[in-house]
Amino acid sequence: MPTNALDLTPTQAATCCSPLTSTPLTSEQAADVVPLLKALADPVRLRLLSLVAAHEGGEACVCDLNDAFDLSQPTISHHLKVLHEAGLLGREKRGTWVYYSVRRDVLQDIATLIGGAR
Template structure:
């Protein structure tokens, strides 16, 4: 799968949530977003996402993701699978190795959802 093709509309950035402070989430959006937040609630997965996002070139080989953790390779593979199934990363096999990258549209969607409106107190400070 290429980095751009074959993604669901929500992951392509064509569907975005309004900030929760403006309007309540619908049932489908809440279910989808909760899977993403649940995936990010594990410290190893959050660190994996950070390592991938900050890696030079925006993608990282699975071989580069195993060293920083005190867990086995199968455990890292499981965590990467959870991130992939949540729509936070995608991957591509190249020969023996699998390369991962973060899906920016999904992170932008999460960020937009969590935006809080400026209050009068924040504006005057």
């Protein structure tokens, strides 16, 4: 278990903190949450997250997402990797494909951090 805010992953950072409306973040906590929010701040990644969440069964592979964008498959894969590394997407390899699913617990933690409701 991390011993201080500097050791936290973005996912842990989102869960560690009180809602912004009740307690100000420390500089370290804010810095730890930034990668998570930066991952969401890109329009392509935000759309990808939404498409994966809304996809049948709550998961999708790159092959399911390519047609929604005028981007190459490697570019889409890069954006999915950023979302995964930020803790927003889970992934599971099946044969030659990697399937992504939204980590709804992390989205709830972000909502709690920003909105203060649980």
